[in-house]
Amino acid sequence: MKTLENEVYQKLEADILSGKIDKSETLSEIKVCERYGVSRTPAREALLLLEKEGLVLSTGRGIKIVGISDKDIDDIYAIRMRIEGLASRFMAQKGSVSDIKALSEAVALQEFYVSKNDAQKLRELDTTFHEIVYRASGSKILIGTLSTFHKQICVYRERSLVSAERSGKSVAEHKQILQAISSGNGELAEKLTYDHVKNAYEHILKMRKANDREN
Amino acid sequence: MKTLENEVYQKLEADILSGKIDKSETLSEIKVCERYGVSRTPAREALLLLEKEGLVLSTGRGIKIVGISDKDIDDIYAIRMRIEGLASRFMAQKGSVSDIKALSEAVALQEFYVSKNDAQKLRELDTTFHEIVYRASGSKILIGTLSTFHKQICVYRERSLVSAERSGKSVAEHKQILQAISSGNGELAEKLTYDHVKNAYEHILKMRKANDREN
DNA sequence: TATGTATACATTGTATACAATAAAAGGCGG
DNA sequence: CCGCCTTTTATTGTATACAATGTATACATA
Numbered sequence: 001m002k003t004l005e006n007e008v009y010q011k012l013e014a015d016i017l018s019g020k021i022d023k024s025e026t027l028s029e030i031k032v033c034e035r036y037g038v039s040r041t042p043a044r045e046a047l048l049l050l051e052k053e054g055l056v057l058s059t060g061r062g063i064k065i066v067g068i069s070d071k072d073i074d075d076i077y078a079i080r081m082r083i084e085g086l087a088s089r090f091m092a093q094k095g096s097v098s099d100i101k102a103l104s105e106a107v108a109l110q111e112f113y114v115s116k117n118d119a120q121k122l123r124e125l126d127t128t129f130h131e132i133v134y135r136a137s138g139s140k141i142l143i144g145t146l147s148t149f150h151k152q153i154c155v156y157r158e159r160s161l162v163s164a165e166r167s168g169k170s171v172a173e174h175k176q177i178l179q180a181i182s183s184g185n186g187e188l189a190e191k192l193t194y195d196h197v198k199n200a201y202e203h204i205l206k207m208r209k210a211n212d213r214e215n
Numbered sequence: 216m217k218t219l220e221n222e223v224y225q226k227l228e229a230d231i232l233s234g235k236i237d238k239s240e241t242l243s244e245i246k247v248c249e250r251y252g253v254s255r256t257p258a259r260e261a262l263l264l265l266e267k268e269g270l271v272l273s274t275g276r277g278i279k280i281v282g283i284s285d286k287d288i289d290d291i292y293a294i295r296m297r298i299e300g301l302a303s304r305f306m307a308q309k310g311s312v313s314d315i316k317a318l319s320e321a322v323a324l325q326e327f328y329v330s331k332n333d334a335q336k337l338r339e340l341d342t343t344f345h346e347i348v349y350r351a352s353g354s355k356i357l358i359g360t361l362s363t364f365h366k367q368i369c370v371y372r373e374r375s376l377v378s379a380e381r382s383g384k385s386v387a388e389h390k391q392i393l394q395a396i397s398s399g400n401g402e403l404a405e406k407l408t409y410d411h412v413k414n415a416y417e418h419i420l421k422m423r424k425a426n427d428r429e430n
Numbered sequence: 431t432a433t434g435t436a437t438a439c440a441t442t443g444t445a446t447a448c449a450a451t452a453a454a455a456g457g458c459g460g
Numbered sequence: 461c462c463g464c465c466t467t468t469t470a471t472t473g474t475a476t477a478c479a480a481t482g483t484a485t486a487c488a489t490a
Contacts, residue, residue: 086294
């Protein structure tokens, strides 16, 4: 089923997560058809997947956009703090040489772009780093769970901008995690990843507060 | 979209998880149509959801049944050990009086059926107990994640039978968790839930070993 | 005015026809 | 006999017609 690569699904999801479609709006299958120029079947399938993901809610009379709230972000981070390290641990225990090489290259690139202060590239590489760890964990369950979360917070992060200060620290943390993984120290890799996610979350909280003061 | 209540989806999922459909079998949309007496549209939607869940894999030439492996069970328990307690913690912090009442009734019933040695009812009530905690956690993200896991291990548990010994202990653990929750002690509720999941997992490992010796 | 009921309408659910695709089979020249 | 190209065939992807559903509205009646 290529439908998981369903273009409508991906576009609509991105549009919801990025706020391009306002949450006050009420969708319908037909509206989705018109918006993306397809017939009802692919539109329906996109909506079905989004509903399973909890991003929309079908009420029988139109489709409500639910999206991801600040509370959801809090919850996702609470969960990630507890399980993201599991992926690092698994990778440390069973990761292949090529996996570790790929991760080490990602970190090297990150260090380069930190020096260049290229926020865009750094965001991309952050995704790359975590995605490599997920895949290399060898756990279908973790990959599914963490990838979904990552997708959902990714767009949020773009909105909350990324400070140069946090970027630098984040990369330094990645480097530590990489070292723990490549030396096969699963215990340490898990602990360091917990710290990493926690720091990222605390940074988000700080930014949120700053934003609140603005408004 | 009532399609999340899609009968084909639920039946096919149950048939895959219970092993009623063998993993060696290769499905196709048409086969699903014939099996459940529906047209391609609902069959497709069922397969789509199952693929997102990772239970089947579309190869372009037929649909492979992936199901849940022992390794997946291991991973799910590793994750549950780390986050199931989060739901208990949230419920302890924010659960309504009626939630706590419902949970306390579930535990009372469990104690009754332990004395009656009714394994069937005990399995049902175990599901009830955990589902109440999930909902009362007030976290859409946790509900989605944990419910999916619970569904996936539920059928597995049925196959591995439930020993009377473990049932009794499990209910005792539930009672402790309930007490922590109703006294608002989130910290303790999380810790006790960790222990509970860990004990359940260790029991599964023991049963698995016993099974292996048989074969 | 309040309430019950019929009806119209918007929306979703299902079936099916047709198009696109990609793997397997078969044939042809080397 | 082997490799390449064509043809076939199984399967999925998309569009659309029609059925079912449920909600709002208007109207009749108490």
